[in-house]
Amino acid sequence: MASNNTASKCLMCTRPSTLRCADCKAVSYCSYECSDASWRFHKALCSSFKDFQTPPAKNMFRVVYLMPDESSPKFCWLDKADFLDKLRGGEGNMYDLIPGAELVQESRVEVNQISGQRQERKLTMYYDENFLRYAELNKAVVSSTQGLLAYDWRGPIFACAGKPGSSDFNMVDFHHLVAFFITFRGKFEINEWLSGPKLQAVLMPCDGETRLDATASPRSVMVPRLHYIWDEKHDISAVSQRIGMPLFAVHCLTKSPKWTESRDLINYATFMHTNGIANPKFDCKKVDFWAISKVGNMLIARVDQQHLEPDVAQAFADYCKYHVCTLVNAAIMQDPTAVEQLGRPMKNPPEFVMAEITPEKWAVYLSQWKALKAHDQAVAANAKTGNASAVLADGVTADTIDGVARMGLTKQDGFKLMHSLKIDLGTLLSSLLI
Structure with missing residues (x-):
């Protein structure tokens, strides 16, 4: 994970960095998005790096081993003179350094x-070039790359940096080694995609960030292509799929140490994974993880990798929280057996629920949401200039927008929607322990 204060280049994108890994202090990043993207690879050696700062004897240098039956790579010290002697074919040979190898090759x-x-x-x-001798893939390579391999690396491997025997292998070197493993013999179109520029996503701030900064709001961020968000196919919001705008919704790994209050890690964008709307991720198991988990900041991105406006992401989160979830809760309350299983998805949500989760309904919602936002901004501006009593002719009332009944745009709208469905709010709130 990253901390502030460094002036090196970002490990992920080579831009000037402002963050340093707080654990190994050996790599730097330009943003928390780059730090989070790197962590799933970097963590394989990060914690052990501090234990390999001082060689046990003079004239030793640090290398990295990736053994086929070990779950992670490991650092090791080698004697420089002995290594160079083996490299030159003197007493002993390189086979002593790669246990069990039959045909040692170098790349x-x-x-x-x-x-x-x-x-x-x-x-x-x-x-060992004779990799067919090994029945399984090299586990350390698989864990280091998170399985992002095009080539079946098998057998023992070790690597050194710089002129052989002259330099210690470090965490930046490990990053380059992982990139080599990922791209070696990979399909051209995949490697070309991986090497492309960062992709845009929207960061949805958690309660802790908004508590510390009242101006914090959803904002665009640039995300490396090796970021886990692009792999999380099962973290696609099911509601977003139904409205024709598939979105990834994942939590950020980095958490601020200043988020110390009980609600700080809560993020209302978790409602994008709405209980009751089928999602392959959950496979009819408990789906209340997202609803109750304290996840911190979240990243939202379009599955098609097109630009996503922060306002659209925020509107969709509100749509899920105040409109869709209200309907789902109403459906649950109409089914006496469902109240006992609030943590499980409904097998067959009623038609009145599904009818509100369509591209057409979403278009109406987004239009109303933008109109309400513009209205609220105008009211705030009038109040600031001392014209608070001004009446805005923008079609926004407490019950309608442009003459059309308001959808679930706010918490109050959600209560009105629940009342229109003849659901007793007291019973609902007590059953949900709100």
Whole structure:
């Protein structure tokens, strides 16, 4: 995870950085999005790096081993003179350094194929070319890359940095090694996609961020293509699929140490994963994880990777919270057996629920949401200028917008919608423990 204060280049995108990994302090990032994107790979060695700062004896250097039966890579110290002697074919040989290998080969890595940047120093990787001897993939490589492999790496591997025997392998080197594993013999179109520019997403602030900064609101952020959001196919909001705008909705890994109050990690955007609307992620299991979990900030992005306006993301979160969830709760309250299983999705939501989750209904909602926002901004502006009594002729009333009944735009609208469905609010609130 990242902390402030550094002046190096970002490990993920090579831009000037302002954050440093708080654990190993060996890599830097330009943003929390880059830090979160890196963490799933970086964590394989991050915690152990601090234990390999001082060599146990003189003339030793640090390398990394990726053993086929071990769940993660590991650092190791090698004697420089002994290593160079083996490299030159003197007493002993390289087979002593790769247990069980039959045909030791080396590969050099000089360019990070994902960032397109030439590395400050090359990497040399040694491995058993007779990989068919090994029945399974190298577990350490699989865990280091999170399974993002095009080539079946098998057998033991170790790597060193710079001129062999001259430099210690570090965490930046490990990042380049992981990029090599991911892109080696990968399909051209996949590698080309990975090497493309960052993609836009929307950050939805949690209660802690808005508590500390009253002006905090959904905002655009740029996300690396190796960020986990683009892999989370099961974190697609089911409601967003039904309205024809599939969205990823995932939580951010980085949490601020200033978020100390009980509600700080709550994020209303979790309602994008609405209980009661079928989603393959949950497969009819308990779906209240998103609704009750304290997830911190969230990232929202379009599955088609097109630009997503922060206002649209916020409107969709409100749509799920105040409109769709109100309807789902109404359906639950109309089914006496459902109250006992509020944590489970309804197998067959009533038609009146599904009829409100369509592209057409969403278009109406978004139009009303934007009209209400403009109205509220105008009211605030009038109040600021001392013209608070001015009547706005913008078609917005407590019950309608442009003559059409208001959908669930706010909490109050949700209560009105529930009342129109003849649901007793007292019973509902007590059953939901609100």
